[in-house]
Amino acid sequence: MPLVGQAWTKWWVGFLLLLLLAGGSLYVSNRFAGALADTSPAGLSQLRDTLLADPASVSGHWLRTLNPLVKDVQGDLVWNSQQQQGVMRIRDLPDPKNGNFYQLWLYDARGASGEPVSGAVLHKGAGREDLYAPIVTDVPVLEPYKFVLKQEKGTGSGQVLLMVQP
Incomplete structure (x- = not known):
């Protein structure tokens, strides 16, 4: 009988460890999914509010060019x-010209390459309602000093339309 009891105990311990591993994996995957998982306007608006409340965040209003x-x-x-996330909010941005798009560039004072980092691409404008777009970069941006929205054709050079300097 003791051998059967030991086998039963080992089975329960194995089962509990498997449950713990599955629960831990689920917790970790949800934890690192981040707030950007909800890219609906309401989700991005809430993320914007959360980021604005964080003293580590930088923010600013769009500065218009003479265009x-x-x-x-x-x-x-x-x-x-x-x-390593952000949100841009924009209103009354016309649709880009045919074949063009809008691209947000982040300039990082601590960036290794010295080149701006792409943060968002918009293929349509924004009407009278606020348009929220997530800012996501391929490389870390540690100390942004300027954000520039350009109208581009895909060649890498474009016309500067708007800027934020936090």
Whole structure:
């Protein structure tokens, strides 16, 4: 009988360890999915509010250039270097010209290459309602000093339309 009891105990310990491993994996995957998992306007609006409340975040309102295309544009953006995520909010941005798109570039004072880092691409404009777009980079941006929204054709050079300097 003791051997059967030991086998039963080992089975239960193995089962509990498997349950613990599955639960831990689920917890870790949800923990690292981040707030960007919800890219709905409401989810991005909530993420924006959360990032704005974090003292480690940088933010600012759009500074318009003299280009008449963006004379009515309003909005802002927020970026958090610790979380490596951000949100831009924009309103009254016209649709880009045919074959063009809008691209957000982040300039990092601590960036190794000295080149701006792409943060978002928009293929359509924004109407009278706020448009929220996630800012996601391929490389870490640790100390952003400027954010630039350009209208581009895909050649890497484009026309600067808006800027934020936190």
